[in-house]
Amino acid sequence: MKLITAVVKPFKLDDVREALSDIGIAGITVTEVKGFGRQKGHTELYRGAEYVVDFLPKAKIEAAVSDELLEQALEVITTAANTGKIGDGKIFVTNLEQVIRIRTGETGNEAI
Amino acid sequence: MKLITAVVKPFKLDDVREALSDIGIAGITVTEVKGFGRQKGHTELYRGAEYVVDFLPKAKIEAAVSDELLEQALEVITTAANTGKIGDGKIFVTNLEQVIRIRTGETGNEAI
Amino acid sequence: MKLITAVVKPFKLDDVREALSDIGIAGITVTEVKGFGRQKGHTELYRGAEYVVDFLPKAKIEAAVSDELLEQALEVITTAANTGKIGDGKIFVTNLEQVIRIRTGETGNEAI
Amino acid sequence: MEQLTELSYALDTFYFLICGAFVMWMAAGFAMLEAGLVRAKNTTEILTKNVALYSIACVMYMLCGYNMMYPAEAVNSIWPGISFLLGEDNTTVDVLASKGETYYSTMADFFFQVVFVATAMSIVSGAVAERMKLWAFLSFSVVMTGFIYPIQGYWKWGGGFLDQLGFSDFAGSGVVHLCGATAALAGVLLLGARKGKYGANGSIHPIPGCNMPLATLGMFILWLGWFGFNGGSELKISNVEEANAVALIFVNTNAAAAAGVISALVTAHILFGKADLSMALNGALAGLVAITAEPLTPTPLLASIIGAIAGIIVVFSVIGFDKLKIDDPVGAISVHGVVGIWGLLAVCFSNPDATLVAQLTGIASIFIFVFSASFLTWKVIQSIIGIRVTEEEEYQGVDYSECGMEAYPEFTNSGK
């Protein structure tokens, strides 16, 4: 099993979620994060002095998937989150040694 | 060393924390996240139109543990977070290659 | 490739970010988290009764780095985030199996 | 001469209306105070309660409350009898013929009175916050504003037995504040504490309010409104003595509140080592409630002392109720009830016409009647539709279960 972590533009969150759901991945966990990357934040003003808001709000999506679904999942995320503009975000994949569903105690692929 | 990531109902957070602390895991990091899964969100109203708040607030707990403590930790989390109702959440385990305590520079099991 | 996850004191965030940037790691993702560890929270008052705010606000920094940069990155984070006081935080390293840049579809080290 | 009488009538009416408008503004004050002192997930509901209770008070008091409180012909000195809707206002001829007896518009009087009822009812909403069903609360407010409040109001201000007995309550420490607090107490006892407020071994878990600037704004609004509340209760301003009286009331009202802030802040600092803003706010309101029973006869210095003592009382009272596990999220029972009693007793310091016996009789009568009537009403409502939301609804927040709407959708994780 793999854990996919995708950092995307917040307004693409719904698209990614739907795309994942279409291929059978209904469970995901989302966190509001601040991204720093090539895309730069903007400057704001306050009482005549400028200051840089140098982070950009991003949505971090975590989804545990079975090994079989991995490739497909990466593909649909890449497609759904793409705008072609800088700041579209990144996907990270790590290995998952175990997954447990708390309610039932199921483990492994059943638990995803 | 392993990294345990548990997504649980927010009001179970204290129980899980105490349970972990009882078996000697005092350090954890908690994030407020939005969960999407089988459990569905609710609908809210605003000026006569309904809309779905489709995520559910969850608490994500991250705890680095030594290999020995892993099984016990998983057990107490599962027990403490269980309500038997849908939406109880999931536990993910990944391998930790290294841990460093910033203050002292200690690494490995000592750093946990 | 490795994923570095550092939990640090919020007011050290800027220092860490600059230190990473200096060694060529410009992309990071930051999350506001609540830390529980040896360092204890404080008590607050409300209408004559005390209560403990037992967590401490921390910043979680995630940075994907190439294997070569790992050691250097760990070093500069440890140095930049260090205050020598309890609660300085921890660094976790996990293995990254894959990285994808959504905009271009690049993968691996190019995508970092 | 006639024109002078008319002008005098106009000034008194105008003064009454402005004071009434200030008191109406207190409705906003209670709404903000309470919205600031509850958690985010219960904010929409407490706002809805406050907006609705004010409206219900206005309707019920017009329908029958006003007539019960100020009956044309009372049945006896305890039961005023019932009649409906407002009558005609004074004609110019009547006013001129009255030789100064009729010196303000009846409608202005109604307006001033109706905002008082709303105040009494507002006190209740804070105490039962975060756990009571919305419609149970609104049902209670129909009974309270249409019947319970007017009946005991009649006893004093409508010329009933308390008035005849010499009970002294200038602007309503008893009739308004103690009355409201007593109804609240009855509700709170039936309702029980919020979940998680009291731990197993006597421990108390504070539940901090989510928005202190809002609570502070509410306090300031109430302070401002109180000038109308007390100042208008003089009922007349159109000659030198009356004008001086109103001015003194303004000064004393302000002095008592100011002293209440300082004493509550200092007391809290001595007890807890920190400057507890929530206690300072309660201190201001305590000073205001205390001086309400008699804002005219004390000197400004005595008014300050009365307010200062009120500020100390309220701190200990809030702590005391928590020890008794009587859960009052905003401290309404302490501020309006306990301090209301203090205010009624303090009348004896400066008003030679007041007697301790009469004051105690008044306090007891109001408390016993309002408590019994309210308890009964709450009980009836409880048996029909229930008064408390379910545990799950309470955990999720009554905003969702009662109003289906969040107060701050972007600032918190919804449904927490």
Add this chain to the structure above:
Amino acid sequence: MEQLTELSYALDTFYFLICGAFVMWMAAGFAMLEAGLVRAKNTTEILTKNVALYSIACVMYMLCGYNMMYPAEAVNSIWPGISFLLGEDNTTVDVLASKGETYYSTMADFFFQVVFVATAMSIVSGAVAERMKLWAFLSFSVVMTGFIYPIQGYWKWGGGFLDQLGFSDFAGSGVVHLCGATAALAGVLLLGARKGKYGANGSIHPIPGCNMPLATLGMFILWLGWFGFNGGSELKISNVEEANAVALIFVNTNAAAAAGVISALVTAHILFGKADLSMALNGALAGLVAITAEPLTPTPLLASIIGAIAGIIVVFSVIGFDKLKIDDPVGAISVHGVVGIWGLLAVCFSNPDATLVAQLTGIASIFIFVFSASFLTWKVIQSIIGIRVTEEEEYQGVDYSECGMEAYPEFTNSGK
């Protein structure tokens, strides 16, 4: 005797000024209401609009608006002519010579009138919120407060053709509220809905306001201010009849608002099963708008009924506009426009001087003129500087693009 006339003049002037101050306070009410009902990312901008439009209204009305609305010598009953700046106030000699005809200060009148203009303009800002360019809006407000409002105001209150026709609009359900709502409608039609508000297949996506306590505070401020709005429109208080009239207006204004809250809340509960606070707030304002056309002749009971019907109308109107995909974030067109019309028609129930024909003529004249003039103005502005922000700016929030400043930098993730 002369001293009496002077005193009377002083009282009427003072009453006027206080009522004016209450209406000025409504500017804060609109600002809070609108800031509470938009999203966090558009809050700074709506606040800026509200502060600026009030200021522009004050300047423009002083420069030429007041003179157009109350011309010394009108050109004809439709076009008042133009002249600039305010004249001198009444001299003591003139006042005494006028035998009671001149009974208040012209400056007080100006002050009272100028806050009305601002009210009309405030209505617009809510309806076009979250997507209109700031400077386009401010440009419109120059034309609106300097010309459009004064011209139609002249028709009724300045003695123009609507007044001669017997059109009845006591405090401005038409002249102020319908006028503002009509200008808003023209703007909204040109502007289009907020992105994401209406889905493909007729679906409606609510965009909840970010701060309900603020919206509630705004409503309470407006309610309070309305006592000045309607109460001051009697223009005189200095004898028994006038004082009674003002008192009745206070009572009726309050009653209509209270009834509006209750009926809107109950209607919403029946329709949606929940107590929708945003509808309760709209209900209060609807009651207030409805009674504004005639707050003097109804009994308090009739005033309550008029307000209650307004509360029902507003709920259906809000839903209806959404069905028509006319996107009005705060419900301003429903509250001030649709209910304004209801109020103007309801005059016929109690005021024997009002005729349905005159009322309909008035409604039609105001609507057609204001709509055309506003549409034209919006169009001109659109062709010169554009009226809508870009899609990206809208997504990011107009706070950043227009003001460069966040309203709540610590409570939300900026730039969302």
Add this chain to the structure above:
Amino acid sequence: MEQLTELSYALDTFYFLICGAFVMWMAAGFAMLEAGLVRAKNTTEILTKNVALYSIACVMYMLCGYNMMYPAEAVNSIWPGISFLLGEDNTTVDVLASKGETYYSTMADFFFQVVFVATAMSIVSGAVAERMKLWAFLSFSVVMTGFIYPIQGYWKWGGGFLDQLGFSDFAGSGVVHLCGATAALAGVLLLGARKGKYGANGSIHPIPGCNMPLATLGMFILWLGWFGFNGGSELKISNVEEANAVALIFVNTNAAAAAGVISALVTAHILFGKADLSMALNGALAGLVAITAEPLTPTPLLASIIGAIAGIIVVFSVIGFDKLKIDDPVGAISVHGVVGIWGLLAVCFSNPDATLVAQLTGIASIFIFVFSASFLTWKVIQSIIGIRVTEEEEYQGVDYSECGMEAYPEFTNSGK
């Protein structure tokens, strides 16, 4: 005739009280403005300061301040002497005998004056926000409201040497606003800037306020309160001329504020390319402060111009103080001090009795005295209990260290 005198006395007293109530409301305005412009972690403390300082002002001014400012018998034209507590109010006999000399209640006068003191003190709290110790601030406010303010107040309004010199300050651009700003400046110089505000190489790091709607509300409250502030300073309304005067003051006060908004907004837009709301708010207050020195003699057009210039001045002044590394989180020194001076000088444009020399002497006297006295007081407090919180407390927020309580516990990560 006697009745007429009494009625006239009643009207003037009532007018005074209402104006006083409006000014009291300004305390809420300052509290909201400042709470909106600081960071979330310092909000409870600034609220506590505002509530407490108002209360302390009320107590101190009653104890000795009022008597010092308006001494029965002054020692000389610089030092008024000391005496305690308020005296009796005027009797009817005295009033009637005075032939119109005594035309309002002394208590009403006290009430009006006491809210002025609080205003002066409120100015200080904003400037020293986010880093000063609570109890150090409160200690200063005892000295300021009991002694410093009354002494210089005596010089002008109590009939001291500035009055004799012909210094002209109608409602307190100098006595209230410059005085408050000067005390603030002395405090800020001793206190130093907030940590992180000024970078190494002359860089300035803005620290945005956490709640702009609150700041905007505060500004509106102040604007409303200012009608009482300036309007009440006429002291009399009961004849045609006085009524006209009060009306003109209302109009001019409003005009200056409106013009201040527009000019500040435009200036900011020209300088920064964005419509800076915080500058618009400061612009309104600048307009108000500027017109306060003389709201009666200018025409509304001139009042607008004076306000407009004030709006421009304030923008540059705010930027200028930042360049000088004088850290004033809310811009109080610019708004009340720099613009206060502008207002005092602008008196010469319209008031033929004012001379530039007298105005400059007044400005210098107030500035030098208040600065020295304040600096000394701050120094003494500093040496006894310290005036600045520790670096760690500042980082964590003074809410925790001084009040032990968060303002928005659910909206931010605590202790940040």
